[in-house]
Amino acid sequence: MTPFDHPEFDDHEQVIFVRDAEVGLFGIIALHDTTLGPAAGGCRMQPYASHEEALRDVLRLSRGMTLKNAAAGLPLGGGKCVIVADPARADKARLLEAMGRHVQALGGRYWTAIDVGVSPRDADAIARSCDYVFCKASEYPDGFDPxxxxxxxxxxxxxxxxxxxxxxxxxxxxxxxxxxxxxxxxxxxxxxxxxxxxxxxxxxxxxxxxxxxxxxxxxxxxxxxxxxxxxxxxxxxxxxxxxxxxxxxxxxxxxxxxxxxxxxxxxxxxxxxxxxxxxxxxxxxxxxxxxxxxxxxxxxxxxxxxxxxxxxxxxxxxxxxxxxxxxxxxxxxxxxxxxxxxxxxxxxxxxxxx
Known part of the structure; x- marks a missing residue:
């Protein structure tokens, strides 16, 4: 099944399967709609049972971000990315940095952030290889949790x-x-x-x-x-x-x-x-x-x-x-x-x- 045939596909502008064999990264980036501005939505890390399950999640979540950002009156579109991995992995930071490189390659069409399995401190790890990250722990030096x-x-x-x-x-x-x-x-x-x-x-x-x-x-x-x-x-x-x-x-x-x-x-x-x-x-x-x-x-x-x-x-x-x-x-x-x-x-x- 291709993303175009998936029941959760909703005229998404872009769906990107990303791979970095050296660090063991398998992930998906989905940009649903950028009518209102750059797509924005978090990075989720989860040990999905299958790649199909990961695709279903990222398609649904990215569409949800379009609705959320539009309803909130924000100048942002909807996007999301997922990493198929256990967030308790010892090499988590390497996976996040690898995903950051793929987000960076989109040149600001998509901004990522925290989500399930990815904390504000983890967002700083993504930011080591990517300029398009928000909700970082370093943005709140007094310890505030975004x-x-x-x-x-x-x-x-x-x-x-x-x-x-x-x-x-x-x-x-x-x-x-x-x-x-x-x-x-x-x-x-x-x-x-x-x-x-x-x-x-x-x-x-x-x-x-x-x-x-x-x-x-x-x-x-x-x-x-x-x-x-x-x-x-x-x-x-x-x-x-x-x-x-x-x-x-x-x-x-x-x-x-x-x-x-x-x-x-x-x-x-x-x-x-x-x-x-x-x-x-x-x-x-x-x-x-x-x-x-x-x-x-x-x-x-x-x-x-x-x-x-x-x-x-x-x-x-x-x-x-x-x-x-x-x-x-x-x-x-x-x-x-x-x-x-x-x-x-x-x-x-x-x-x-x-």
Whole structure:
């Protein structure tokens, strides 16, 4: 199967298979759309079971970045790259530098950053061979973790969901079920707990789970059943595809609002959520805080404090999506995608004739 025949291929502008036999690199770079500006999206390192699985992931993720950046009003297109490898490898830095050389060869059409398996410190390793990297640890010399941008956006999104459900955005006394306690999920938990929320949490990493349970007084749940835990909001913050034919009938929450990418296993699952009366905050809206805050080096945007304020715009965006979905009889995912598509169409229409 070629990328053109793949069911996740969506008129991607460029899909590049990269190889460096000397260091053992196999990766894929996907540029979905550069209408609004250079493609931007992270580098994911994961031991995919097959190259087909890696291709599916990078095609879906890159398209998601187009939607995310467009909906957020950023002058950026959508792209992503993946490295097929265990991020615990001792020679991880060599793989990252090798991928950096391939990104560099694109001459700025694509900017990469952090993602699953690639930390801000790892982004600095990529930057040793590439000028087109953002979200680097070295950009934040006081130790600030740029993944906190994503968590802050998630916190803003959860408040918008609570506002829609209850007419009151305060997390105090609300029960939030968080799946995935990496840096982003853990920081979201901290923000929610400080605001008075009761936390139900799960992670396959027992050390990460214990840390959140002990530090924040959270209730641990079996990772295979976190989606079914009784809660006001279910927040998926791990890998994608968690909303599917098996889990949606078992959901224990009134709403889904998390920071994982591609939470819907298939587009039809947005309709399944709506049919169950579950409010869904589209993932590429709720998790846009990271790219909003960290991409400033690309487009000369605001300082960190201004970035945090801009991320708060996720709340009004969700308010508008929820209202439009109700008025037009659409799913929230359909409305969010239409909003992004409308911005792309306007940009294309404004281009001077060739």
């Amino acid at each position: 993944s906190n941008f994503t968590a802050w956006g998630g916190f803003v999104a959860v408040k918008a969901v609570l506002r829609r459900l209850f007419g009151d955005e305060s997390p105090a006394g609300r029960r939030i079920a968080v799946q995935g306690l990496g840096g982003v999920g853990r920081e979201l938990c901290r923000l929610l707990r400080e605001a008075g929320a009761d936390l139900v949490v799960a992670d396959i990493d027992q050390a990460a789970l214990r840390r959140v349970v002990e530090e924040l007084g959270a209730e641990p749940v079996d990772p295979a059943r976190i989606h079914a835990a009784p809660a006001d909001v279910f927040a998926p913050c791990a890998l994608g595809g968690v909303l599917n034919d098996r889990t949606i009938p078992e959901l224990g929450a009134r709403a889904v609002c998390g920071l994982a990418n591609n939470q819907l296993e298939a587009p039809r699952h947005a309709q399944a959520l709506q049919a169950r009366g579950v409010l869904y905050a589209p993932d590429f809206i709720a998790n846009a805080g990271g790219v909003i805050g960290a991409s400033a080096p690309i487009w000369g945007g605001p300082d960190r404090a201004a970035a945090m304020r801009r991320i708060e715009g996720i709340g009004p965006t969700l308010d508008a999506i929820f209202a439009r979905a109700e008025a037009e009889g659409l799913t929230t995912d359909e409305v969010a995608q239409r909003m992004a598509a409308e911005r792309l169409a306007a940009a294309r229409a404004a281009r001077p004739a060739a």
